[in-house]
Amino acid sequence: xxxxxxxxxxxxxxxxxxxxxxxxxxxxxxxxxxxxxxxxxxxxxxxxxxxxxxxxxxxxxxxxxxxxxxxxxxxxxxxxxxxxxxx
Amino acid sequence: xxxxxxxxxxxxxxxxxxxxxxxxxxxxxxxxxxxxxxxxxxxxxxxxxxxxxxxxxxxxxxxxxxxxxxxxxxxxxxxxxxxxxxxxxxxxxxxxxxxxxxxxxxxxxxxxxxxxxxxxxxxxxxxxxxxxxxxxxxxxxxxxxxxxxxxxx
Numbered sequence: 001x002x003x004x005x006x007x008x009x010x011x012x013x014x015x016x017x018x019x020x021x022x023x024x025x026x027x028x029x030x031x032x033x034x035x036x037x038x039x040x041x042x043x044x045x046x047x048x049x050x051x052x053x054x055x056x057x058x059x060x061x062x063x064x065x066x067x068x069x070x071x072x073x074x075x076x077x078x079x080x081x082x083x084x085x086x087x
Numbered sequence: 088x089x090x091x092x093x094x095x096x097x098x099x100x101x102x103x104x105x106x107x108x109x110x111x112x113x114x115x116x117x118x119x120x121x122x123x124x125x126x127x128x129x130x131x132x133x134x135x136x137x138x139x140x141x142x143x144x145x146x147x148x149x150x151x152x153x154x155x156x157x158x159x160x161x162x163x164x165x166x167x168x169x170x171x172x173x174x175x176x177x178x179x180x181x182x183x184x185x186x187x188x189x190x191x192x193x194x195x196x197x198x199x200x201x202x203x204x205x206x207x208x209x210x211x212x213x214x215x216x217x218x219x220x221x222x223x224x225x226x227x228x229x230x231x232x233x234x235x236x237x238x239x240x
């Protein structure tokens with residue numbers, strides 16, 4: 001969707017341990033909403049996950065919108081499950 | 088209890104397919120034998136040490152995989168030098184992988200945990216209920232600050 005030449009969506013490549021997914025998201029989508037969409041796409045269980053910018057290794061904060069990170073179209077993001085610990 | 092081997096094979100091959108992009112990106116060497124239901128995964132640590140984990144998938148997915156650590160180029164398994172150091176508790180001092188997704192962890196199968204019900208293994212750690220996330224965790228532990236080479240030389 002575009003308005004006055006401004007694209008309202010951004011295409012990102014999400015890398016996960018169970019596959020990659022290239023998808024358009026609204027720029028205003030929160031990181032937590034993107035994570036939820038990825039979990040639903042791959043049928044992953046709910047839990048603690050992070051989304052990281054592959055280029056910078058920065059962890060994206062769940063409450064911030066994608067647009068606040070000034071990502072380029074095609075940016076690669078990695079879904080990282082919480083590591084936890086053995087017992 | 089016995090799971091038809093075709094069911095186990097189909098389940099694992101689906102998981103292998105899903106794990107493929109991570110394996111390629113991170114350089115894991117995966118060798119799958121559909122006849123024996125054995126998967127060998129070689130994961131190289133940043134110091135160049137390669138760690139080999141053998142996954143046995145009989146009775147899968149009713150039971151989690153049996154995961155042995157093998158010293159590269161030998162038949163030696165589950166000795167201290169087969170394991171990485173560190174591991175945030177996943178690499179147990181008795182030389183097994185201690186997690187709900189590791190069959191060796193359960194007491195009824197020889198492991199330390201009599202307090203775990205093996206039938207619940209996928210619910211016990213839902214973030215690691217298939218191959219890709221398990222391999223990702225093992226690889227991440229080799230890049231962790233607690234890793235300092237093999238547990239023994």
